[in-house]
Amino acid sequence: MSLDSRSPSGPIEEAWDQTKFDMKLVNPANKRKYNLLVVGSGLAGASAAASLGELGYNVKCFCFQDSPRRAHSIAAQGGINAAKNYQNDGDSIFRLFYDTVKGGDFRARESNVYRLAQISVNIIDQCVAQGVPFAREYGGMLANRSFGGAQVSRTFYARGQTGQQLLLGAYQALERQIHAGSVKMFPRMEMLDLIVIDGRARGIVVRDLVTGKMESYLGDAVVLATGGYGNVYYLSTNAKGSNTTAIWRAHKRGARFANPCFTQIHPTCIPVSGDYQSKLTLMSESLRNDGRIWVPLKAGDKRSPDQIPEAERDYYLERRYPSFGNLVPRDVASRNAKIVCDAGRGVGETGLGVYLDFADAIKRLGQPLIEERYGNLFEMYNRITGEDPYKVPMRIYPAIHYTMGGLWVDYRLMSTVPGLFVLGEANFSDHGANRLGASALMQGLSDGYFVLPYTVGDYLATTKLEKINGSRPEVLEAEHNVDAITQRLLAIKGDRTVTSFHRELGKIVWDYCGMSRNAAGLEHAIGKIRELREEFWRDVNVPGSGEDLNQQLENAGRVADFMELAELMCIDALDRNESCGGHFREEYQTEEGEALRDDEHYSYVAAWGWNGLGSPPSLVKEQLEFEYVHPSQRSYK
Amino acid sequence: MNLTLHVWRQKNAAAKGGMTRYEAKDVSPDMSFLEMLDVVNEGLIAKGEEPIAFEHDCREGICGSCGFMINGVAHGPQRGTTVCQLHMRHYRDGDVLFLEPWRATAFPVIKDLVVDRRPFDRIIAAGGYISASTGSARDGNTILVPKQAADKAMDAAACIGCGACVAACPNAAAALFTGAKITHLNILPQGAPERYSRARSMVGQMNAEGFGQCTNIGLCEAVCPKEIKLEVINKMNRDYLVGVLA
Numbered sequence A: 001m002s003l004d005s006r007s008p009s010g011p012i013e014e015a016w017d018q019t020k021f022d023m024k025l026v027n028p029a030n031k032r033k034y035n036l037l038v039v040g041s042g043l044a045g046a047s048a049a050a051s052l053g054e055l056g057y058n059v060k061c062f063c064f065q066d067s068p069r070r071a072h073s074i075a076a077q078g079g080i081n082a083a084k085n086y087q088n089d090g091d092s093i094f095r096l097f098y099d100t101v102k103g104g105d106f107r108a109r110e111s112n113v114y115r116l117a118q119i120s121v122n123i124i125d126q127c128v129a130q131g132v133p134f135a136r137e138y139g140g141m142l143a144n145r146s147f148g149g150a151q152v153s154r155t156f157y158a159r160g161q162t163g164q165q166l167l168l169g170a171y172q173a174l175e176r177q178i179h180a181g182s183v184k185m186f187p188r189m190e191m192l193d194l195i196v197i198d199g200r201a202r203g204i205v206v207r208d209l210v211t212g213k214m215e216s217y218l219g220d221a222v223v224l225a226t227g228g229y230g231n232v233y234y235l236s237t238n239a240k241g242s243n244t245t246a247i248w249r250a251h252k253r254g255a256r257f258a259n260p261c262f263t264q265i266h267p268t269c270i271p272v273s274g275d276y277q278s279k280l281t282l283m284s285e286s287l288r289n290d291g292r293i294w295v296p297l298k299a300g301d302k303r304s305p306d307q308i309p310e311a312e313r314d315y316y317l318e319r320r321y322p323s324f325g326n327l328v329p330r331d332v333a334s335r336n337a338k339i340v341c342d343a344g345r346g347v348g349e350t351g352l353g354v355y356l357d358f359a360d361a362i363k364r365l366g367q368p369l370i371e372e373r374y375g376n377l378f379e380m381y382n383r384i385t386g387e388d389p390y391k392v393p394m395r396i397y398p399a400i401h402y403t404m405g406g407l408w409v410d411y412r413l414m415s416t417v418p419g420l421f422v423l424g425e426a427n428f429s430d431h432g433a434n435r436l437g438a439s440a441l442m443q444g445l446s447d448g449y450f451v452l453p454y455t456v457g458d459y460l461a462t463t464k465l466e467k468i469n470g471s472r473p474e475v476l477e478a479e480h481n482v483d484a485i486t487q488r489l490l491a492i493k494g495d496r497t498v499t500s501f502h503r504e505l506g507k508i509v510w511d512y513c514g515m516s517r518n519a520a521g522l523e524h525a526i527g528k529i530r531e532l533r534e535e536f537w538r539d540v541n542v543p544g545s546g547e548d549l550n551q552q553l554e555n556a557g558r559v560a561d562f563m564e565l566a567e568l569m570c571i572d573a574l575d576r577n578e579s580c581g582g583h584f585r586e587e588y589q590t591e592e593g594e595a596l597r598d599d600e601h602y603s604y605v606a607a608w609g610w611n612g613l614g615s616p617p618s619l620v621k622e623q624l625e626f627e628y629v630h631p632s633q634r635s636y637k
Numbered sequence B: 001m002n003l004t005l006h007v008w009r010q011k012n013a014a015a016k017g018g019m020t021r022y023e024a025k026d027v028s029p030d031m032s033f034l035e036m037l038d039v040v041n042e043g044l045i046a047k048g049e050e051p052i053a054f055e056h057d058c059r060e061g062i063c064g065s066c067g068f069m070i071n072g073v074a075h076g077p078q079r080g081t082t083v084c085q086l087h088m089r090h091y092r093d094g095d096v097l098f099l100e101p102w103r104a105t106a107f108p109v110i111k112d113l114v115v116d117r118r119p120f121d122r123i124i125a126a127g128g129y130i131s132a133s134t135g136s137a138r139d140g141n142t143i144l145v146p147k148q149a150a151d152k153a154m155d156a157a158a159c160i161g162c163g164a165c166v167a168a169c170p171n172a173a174a175a176l177f178t179g180a181k182i183t184h185l186n187i188l189p190q191g192a193p194e195r196y197s198r199a200r201s202m203v204g205q206m207n208a209e210g211f212g213q214c215t216n217i218g219l220c221e222a223v224c225p226k227e228i229k230l231e232v233i234n235k236m237n238r239d240y241l242v243g244v245l246a
């Protein structure tokens, strides 16, 4: 099998316009007759469902929270990129495209990234029109800030709550369509299987999380916008409910999983404090604009930070990367934190932390300005740690934050199962091996507002779909499958809680498939994951029944899927004998310890196919061509 | 430290609920309140009992999922803080805590500490948006928004829809929630064309959902984890009045 990315040929600047022109349209009067199922109501799902509703399609939208407004996107803090060049500092669509391809360490598809950069400008306009309260200058114009991996100021923001405000914009647009009757919302519903009929995605099986009832919904296309799988690590910055179940079960129905080992570790999170810890809290990367990162020069220096004179501090990012300094991309910043901590120079009780210091910025700009920029983040830090970052430097450490991998999609966001579209963090599409800050919000909204509404129309207009009903054997089989998993989980009543398994799994993946990886470790991890999985299915204790709200049961299903995904991540990491972006294989590094890519052998997207538990997955490669941005070793020096 | 918890347990919407006593042992001051409950729940599961159901997702104070009453105060004692961000360093060894769900006719209990807050979504659906379909927008900087207006809009837009305002209010009114959205949108130039009809429809829906009337008590403001100010209610009332008179 080979993968057709359906990337348009011809000049990249015209590719999207040309594609839009080439695509078939659905007659406005006919749109109402099409039923579209959108799973997920984060930035990607809510924007897609709202836009499809506006176009006149019949849309059903599902989420597992009690309201679409609570999707994980709500937690994004820092901002959203757009190539507006409002600051007159040399930004352009091409530069955003270039930065994103380079930031992704040349493992993303050029055509997708270019389109993303083009659409970025429309997103800001759309969101402003919806009333998103972006930060403003005194003259009333939109304000910008800088973010890692870029030398221009192109990030739009709404205090430290950009994700919240963008999501509320999309959610309100969605509610408007719900009111209009074009979208029907199904909150507290979890998709547990994909229904494939005649090779096409035609429906989903969901469990009503309140009544426990299982139901199937059929349609003409299925859209998954179910977010990333960072919680495979147990401790992550993701919301507790974020999971891989929707995309994993679609994978088991034939959708290929691309680059599962490409995960992003965010450099600025609050360090772990104890075993009970349930999640990690991100401190927005925008803090690196004004904060300076340092550790003591000497290993084992336990003095308090104010007792360490300038000359005995190592501002290691400024030292190693003079031109980007504290604003190097995330993977570089994270790895450097690990290096200094591994060398015994880490700070805080555990030694797994580095300082992010605002003393100079406060001296230079005054506390009020710092308060205005980061007030709510400082407060959050204080609430969690009990320390005042206006007086003592913050302590930060890297944590898993985002997953670049996801279901493989072509240029039109369709997976390898025809009729199954995948948007937002759930797909693999635009960030290669490393995502730049403020680009996930951009991608989610680009996919949902501006790409899918066109491409799904072309699919519907060019595909003849048979009428189906719920008595088809494929539907019954999927329902039976879901029921069997539920019953099996409930029947074990073993000795260990779901969380204890999840925590153990997370530790294996973090230790061996986290910030740095090597072949021996990955092989070891694969063995451990298999053992743990067997133990899980023998000894997990899921209390209660399947007939009402049962949060342990929900979680057990998600952890069961993480157990399978974790193995694929390690297989993928083992297969990729190079270092690129967030994937750092210790065997492949330059003399200075930077990632060493192997473009000759690994300039491809690894798309894995499911062959059943216990059988090795099959690998298909999508070769990447770079016509516009020529691969070079990324240098931020 | 060790704490005693009295927690509202209710099997489902139809069942009768009641308080059950639990001991929370070896609680670390660095734990969040929900992490403390996680530990209690792990203990219950080990004993073969059903864990306490409570809602949560982001655990960063932004999604609005979490929330229950701690000793009669929505989200507990720390000002401007959701229960997921509340840390145990605010408690002392031997403390006795009573945990109950939000109480309001419009928010029926689903299980234990979990309630149904869908009325909030319906208030938004009634008019809590600016009608701007995808693709129709002009360049962002052609709409100038004075910084002050943008800041005020943002203050109100910070609402996370948790429902604490309703739970704290003796009338179970949803005026702070509704007023916050009306204020956010009505302050902005983009929101002006629908200003009065928005206030009219949203307030109409709020009343239809069975929330009580606001009598300016101010407990909502006191417990709001995002510190939304009462003035949003004045703004709502003003725009609503024009909306019904016009």
Ligand SMILES: Cc1cc2nc3c(=O)[nH]c(=O)nc-3n(C[C@H](O)[C@H](O)[C@H](O)COP(=O)(O)OP(=O)(O)OC[C@H]3O[C@@H](n4cnc5c(N)ncnc54)[C@H](O)[C@@H]3O)c2cc1C
Pocket: A039, A040, A041, A042, A043, A044, A045, A062, A063, A064, A065, A068, A071, A072, A073, A074, A075, A076, A077, A078, A079, A080, A162, A163, A189, A190, A191, A192, A225, A226, A227, A228, A237, A238, A239, A242, A243, A245, A246, A282, A401, A402, A423, A424, A425, A426, A437, A438, A439, A440, A441, A442, A444
């Ligand atoms: C703390 C934090 C800060 C961040 N800050 C930034 C930032 O400043 N800038 C930036 O660009 N990016 C940021 N990101 C990344 C960005 O927020 C996410 O990548 C993005 O919001 C993902 O959006 P999404 O729509 O793809 O998925 P999500 O927002 O995760 O939404 C997933 C949706 O799918 C639903 N769902 C999932 N599974 C199922 C199922 N089985 N059945 C039914 N429904 C299901 C959920 O209910 C939810 O509605 C941040 C991420 C974190 C964790």
Ligand code: FES
Pocket: B055, B056, B057, B058, B059, B060, B061, B062, B063, B064, B065, B066, B067, B082, B083, B084, B085
């Ligand atoms: S869990 Fe999201 S606000 Fe508390």
